[in-house]
Amino acid sequence: MTEREPTRGRWRRSRAWFFVYVCTVAVVAVVAGIVWNRLVVLPTYQIGEDFRARIPESGLTQIVGTDVYFTLIGLIGGLVLGVMAWILFHDIGWPVTLLAGGGGLVSGFAARYVGQFIGPRDFDERIASATIGDLVRVDFTANSWVPMAVWVGMAVLPVLIGSLVSREKWISHVPEIPPEEEPPESADSE
Numbered sequence: 001m002t003e004r005e006p007t008r009g010r011w012r013r014s015r016a017w018f019f020v021y022v023c024t025v026a027v028v029a030v031v032a033g034i035v036w037n038r039l040v041v042l043p044t045y046q047i048g049e050d051f052r053a054r055i056p057e058s059g060l061t062q063i064v065g066t067d068v069y070f071t072l073i074g075l076i077g078g079l080v081l082g083v084m085a086w087i088l089f090h091d092i093g094w095p096v097t098l099l100a101g102g103g104g105l106v107s108g109f110a111a112r113y114v115g116q117f118i119g120p121r122d123f124d125e126r127i128a129s130a131t132i133g134d135l136v137r138v139d140f141t142a143n144s145w146v147p148m149a150v151w152v153g154m155a156v157l158p159v160l161i162g163s164l165v166s167r168e169k170w171i172s173h174v175p176e177i178p179p180e181e182e183p184p185e186s187a188d189s190e
Contacts, residue, residue, distance in 0.1 A: 017088040021103060024084055029107040032077045033114025037140060039069050042120070044135040045127065053127055053136065063138065070112065071147040077111065078104045078154025085155070086162040097159050104155025108148045116141050 043059030085100035116139075120126070123139040130136050 108151030
């Protein structure tokens with residue numbers, strides 16, 4: 001029975017750290033969504049005298065800026081979550097990879113939702129009610145799903161590096177097995 005107590009203690013500790021990790025995933029998501037929304041400069045359509053909405057070429061490139069900023073934030077957010085997952089859960093084995101990747105995925109989706117929720121939204125309604133000379137900002141939205149892969153990839157990367165480094169450390173401590181000695185030759189074989 002004494003052998004099971006350390007295992008129970010480790011799992012209790014892991015459950016407590018899991019709660020801390022889930023809270024960190026939520027905090028990273030909210031902060032990332034707010035930062036993403038504040039960093040992006042959205043392009044505007046200008047309503048002309050003929051009631052046509054026009055956007056300059058520089059505005060078209062700014063539309064891609066939302067994805068670029070979300071990807072850069074995902075690099076940092078995913079890395080933070082991956083390092084934290086490795087530090088907290090490296091002793092539970094391979095499930096740490098699922099925790100890190102899942103944390104990056106959930107945090108990325110939540111950050112995307114938070115940023116888009118802050119807005120602006122309802123571009124169709126805003127442009128329909130615009131008058132001549134008005135500037136109407138496009139909707140705040142991510143245009144690509146590629147940044148989500150960055151969130152997950154960066155969250156898993158520290159776990160992969162940590163497992164590689166710790167494996168090398170473990171291998172260096174394995175005692176060498178001496179080579180087997182050959183059996184002595186008997187006098188009958190001569």
